[in-house]
Amino acid sequence: MPDRPLIIHIITRLEPGGSSRNTIDSCAAQAADYDVALLAGPHPDSAQLLKLLPPTVNYIEIKDLRREISSAHDFKALREIRAVIKRLNPAIVHTHTSKAGALGRLAASMANLGASRPAVIIHTPHGHLLYGYYGPFKTFTFRLAERFLAKFTDRLIALTKGELQESCAAGIGRPKQWTVIHSGVDFKPPAVPAHKRDLDIPADALAVGTVARLETVKGVEYLVRAAALLAKSVPAIKLKFVIIGGGELEGPLRALAAELGVADRVIFTGFRRDATALAAALDIYAQPSLNEAMGRAPLEAQALGLPVVVSRVCGLPDIIKEGSTGFSVKPADAQALAAGLEKLILSPDLRARMGAAAKVWALEKDATGFPRFGPESMNIQLKKFYNELIRGQAEGTTFHG
Structure with missing residues (x-):
């Protein structure tokens, strides 16, 4: 395994909310053991969240990566992400959220073609869109898209057992592709609790x-x-x-x-x-x-x-x-x-x-010695998960489901 494997994280945008904070926390913690790059689309709150990253994390804004569907922007973003992946030659590409998950996984798969050491592709949905968000047609389209994209994914990470079970029931990936790693929640008590x-x-x-x-x-x-x-x-x-x-x-x-x-x-x-x-x-x-x-x-x-x-x-x-x-x-x-x-x-x-x-x-603490839902436990589990995949990559293991 390389001394400092490169991990690329890709998220649609950095905004207030759990998925962005989770990704930022992961990048910050992983910078101690890996070279880390973070790709994201533009958002007004990006600057505030980026202050939480150490200077060693390479932040690259993908200006055409947008949440909304746009064939022009999406095609440009796909090409730009692919170019970055080919240039940086990462050990792992870890995508987050739906839009970045779609474009990032396709771009990584394209960059892997002909590569001497293809990157391992991981996706964390941070929640599925199988109900509660859209009407029947859009939900059906999403389900088909996620089934298709799972074929270009080595591993999928669910935040809970419930998310894993519902995703598998919808035919998104195979059970062996999935693992559960809770999103890390910072339980630091508020400095000045309200009354x-x-x-x-x-x-x-x-x-x-x-x-x-x-x-x-x-x-x-x-x-x-x-x-x-x-x-x-x-x-x-x-x-x-x-x-x-x-x-x-x-x-x-x-x-x-x-x-x-x-x-x-x-x-x-x-x-x-x-x-x-x-x-x-x-x-x-x-x-x-x-x-x-x-x-x-x-x-x-x-x-x-x-x-x-x-x-x-x-x-x-x-x-x-x-x-x-x-x-x-x-x-x-x-x-x-x-x-x-x-x-x-x-x-x-x-x-x-x-x-x-x-x-x-x-x-309550888990086997890591930290609270099971805390960021320390999440990052310890992610490090072990990454290292197992990187070792498998070096041994020529094929991961795709």
Whole structure:
């Protein structure tokens, strides 16, 4: 194995969110053992995230790499990525997210043609698009595309067992191509945790909340509807619902809260960089997503000692201990969400027990000696995974499924 193998990471764009932070953390940690290059498309938040990288990481902006489908931009991006891969001659090309995963894997496969040492191609979807995002036709097209692209991929990484199982059930890759490596979550406690008064919540009120981008797949509509149901089912309890995050649906969600008569109970904070600190002011955390590969925010909430109620979708059931740290409920169902929340609202003892168990669970260590959901565990597992593949590459092992 070369002393300093080169790893190329490719992501569509660097923006606030789990996949970008996960990729940045991986690059930063891997720079100690590998030469690392990071390719990404342009985004206004790139500069802020790039500050987290050591200077030894070679950042290359692919100006035509965009999230939106565009034959002109996509073809240019494909050619540029292929040229970079051929020039740098990496041991591994690791792609992240759908668009970069498609163009990056095709470009790497093209660059591998005739190469004396073909690069190992790894893809981490950071969640699938099999439901919750698009209509039937677009979802079907995505599934076909991912099945096709899996043929050009040596290994696929799922963030949870749930994501792996659903991807395999959809015919994306073969089981032997997949491995599970949790996305690393930084559990460092907020320097200045928020209190209820910081959100204008009375000290005697119960605060139920979520941290999410305000888009359809996050299911925040169902939390607003659950707020209306709970206002009727437990009228004697003073409840406040806190929605931490911004996005295109903030206006419609505010209108829905007003329509349902709970505008005075629902607090919208807008986008906040101190979202984890704000979550510390909550009593109960809710994650009503329609699709979620893992869910960093509910893990951060559990590490803060909050009981959680999550949708029973993809990887969310994998990040809680059912009945011990929280509950999973039927997705896209305000009544089911309200029922799960009501159990915790009505029982201070249950909230306390589940909150304490949640903190232990989230921070529990695995075989690496670090928290199983933490960045240290993720990076140790990735290093072992990479080294096994690089050794196999040197021995002439064929990986493609």
